Amino acid sequence: MNNRNSKHSFRVDYKLSDFLYFWCISLMCEVVAAIAIGSSSLLWLGVYIACMVPFMFAEVGFLCRHCPYYGMLPGRTVHCKSHWGPTKFFKPKPGPLGTHEKVILYSMFLVGFFFPFYWLIHSPLLLAIYLWSIVIMVWTYAKYECPRCLNFNCPFNFVRKDARETFLNKDSS
Numbered sequence: 001m002n003n004r005n006s007k008h009s010f011r012v013d014y015k016l017s018d019f020l021y022f023w024c025i026s027l028m029c030e031v032v033a034a035i036a037i038g039s040s041s042l043l044w045l046g047v048y049i050a051c052m053v054p055f056m057f058a059e060v061g062f063l064c065r066h067c068p069y070y071g072m073l074p075g076r077t078v079h080c081k082s083h084w085g086p087t088k089f090f091k092p093k094p095g096p097l098g099t100h101e102k103v104i105l106y107s108m109f110l111v112g113f114f115f116p117f118y119w120l121i122h123s124p125l126l127l128a129i130y131l132w133s134i135v136i137m138v139w140t141y142a143k144y145e146c147p148r149c150l151n152f153n154c155p156f157n158f159v160r161k162d163a164r165e166t167f168l169n170k171d172s173s
Helices: 016-038 042-062 068-072 099-114 124-148 161-172
Strands: 077-079 084-087
Touching: 016 042, 016 084, 016 124, 042 084, 042 099
Parallel strands: none
Antiparallel strands: 077 084
16 A cells, blocks of 8 residues: 555655665765765775765664664565665664664764765855755655654654544554
């Protein structure tokens, strides 16, 4: 059952095309950052890549395992709009993120966001593209995904309270 077209329906499944669409949007800022860093230093580009790759696994450990999709999906890999293929190394942990998980997750987001600024400020055009791509990514998630996500405990979930309660009451009946 796929309820994507209804304005207030919840997202119940993901296809590879969903992941590829959101991956292209999400990857844009990282590509721009890599261009800015790499044009100055291949060593620092390597450091940036070495910092960003583990982020995916940390995100799975601190955010994804709290998501209902993580536990609902069969198999040992994650398949959603943000990740397609990482192994489920962590046991599902339904419920809200703990304070330490939020601190670590937000810290990782901040490091990922600010790390390339030293190189980006030397190229105002790349800085503008970087910031604009982040706006597009956040706006797209906030408009098309977060208001329909079943992970009600996610700090980024925008599902209306009445829709959430209706869904939970219908599900418990």
